[in-house]
Amino acid sequence: MTVACVVLGALVAARASATPSSRGMSGPDVPAGVTAGIAVFDRTTGRFTEQLNAETQFRSASVVKLLLALDVLWDLGPDYRIPAADRTRLDAMLRSSDDGAASYYWTQRGGSRIIERTAARLGLTGTAPPPAAYPGYWGYTALTASDTVRIYRYLLDQAPTPISDFVMGNLRRSTRCANDGYDQHFGIPSAFAGPWAVKQGWSGFTSGGCTADAGTRVPPAAGPTTAASTGTVDLARPALHSTGTVGADDRAIVAVLTLHPVGTSYGTAYSRLTHIVASLDVPGAQSPSGAWLGTLGSGVRVRADATTDSAVITTLPAGVEVLVDCQRRGRPISDGSRSSDWWAHLPQYGGYMTNVYVDTSGDRIPGVPVC
The missing domain is CATH 3.40.710.10 (DD-peptidase/beta-lactamase superfamily)
Structure with missing residues (x-):
């Protein structure tokens, strides 16, 4: 899997600020x-x-x-x-x-x-x-x-x-x-x-x-x-x-x-x-909790647990944003210059992806709690 530099920073910031009241x-x-x-x-x-x-x-x-x-x-x-x-x-x-x-x-x-x-x-x-x-x-x-x-x-x-x-x-x-x-x-x-x-x-x-x-x-x-x-x-x-x-x-x-x-x-x-x-005014809508983050690479797998031994739930469209509500340590993953033993939990998928393919600096996502 090759990491592609897909930068969605502005979009992520806009999404993170969207609330039901705004x-x-x-x-x-x-x-x-x-x-x-x-x-x-x-x-x-x-x-x-x-x-x-x-x-x-x-x-x-x-x-x-x-x-x-x-x-x-x-x-x-x-x-x-x-x-x-x-x-x-x-x-x-x-x-x-x-x-x-x-x-x-x-x-x-x-x-x-x-x-x-x-x-x-x-x-x-x-x-x-x-x-x-x-x-x-x-x-x-x-x-x-x-x-x-x-x-x-x-x-x-x-x-x-x-x-x-x-x-x-x-x-x-x-x-x-x-x-x-x-x-x-x-x-x-x-x-x-x-x-x-x-x-x-x-x-x-x-x-x-x-x-x-x-x-x-x-x-x-x-x-x-x-x-x-x-x-x-x-x-x-x-x-x-x-x-x-x-x-x-x-x-x-x-x-x-x-x-x-x-x-x-x-x-x-x-x-x-x-x-x-x-961004729309949708009566009765509730925003999900968590942080919206961009992803890197293509064919990134979402797994049932924070390890490559667990079942693959699905793969992600290249460069898509994902909602992350928490992160936990799991199997270490490396790809090129990036490595991490932290995995992001994606509540809307019911699974985990390695932080290696989350568009963030470091191996742990700042501001996201531990699961």
Whole structure:
């Protein structure tokens, strides 16, 4: 494993200062070079607490799977009994963002006609099928932050109870590792302690880092990464989206759609999106405790204990930020000029990583308590 000098100091400092009382005081904090469409809706007051480019169209990536699932569920009949095969596909598509299930429904149920049906039924004003040049790429469906909020408001306030319970129940059980090997707990799951439910989206990245127990991987149907912009929807820049609900009783609906400069690594986009979400005024949200720190290297393993003899829980996207709540001594690790016998505990992963790959000086992280 080669240490790469990934410096995220400014971002870490900004994240460390974000608290529930300070979020939203000066509007969303969007890093330079990032385009964001944002909408946060408070279901208790019936008002938006944040809106930025909320009507701007983005390619949906895997967020469109919400519409694919609804299209299937609406056709089940009054008892909403889901056949076993469909339940398996839908569970995987909603929890682990399975691309094979999405492609199956896209082919079986008419492709772009799915988008036309669901947009009409839900009153979506900024949602449109993929461009004519990419008819098979469901991930190129156009979507806005405002429409995303409308989808969740339907699920929570209007959908038949069996549909709402099934979809939201799966989103509450979102797996960290998606079935294509991407760590999908950026944005909402990283910024907030929970409860939360999420459907995430990503497109245009080459490596997601999450390799342990990633499930069956299938070729993504989100389109080629070298596509150019078409019309009002940018198909060229890497896209990363975090959508869902936050707080008790799904109080807040959050939709953050982002585009990043070409060449941005997944870990960098992951951290930037989480930083944006943490800066928002999200009613009912609770920030997790601990210090946000940058990481070094690629393929860094998170283990069940502070030793290389313990099980690998997952690996980290290169350069991603991690939340550290404490540190303890364990097996000494060396890599080049860096060495340490201290290991950082990552509460959101339920495991440890060696301090060798934490972006800090010395072998022990200043200010972080001992476990």
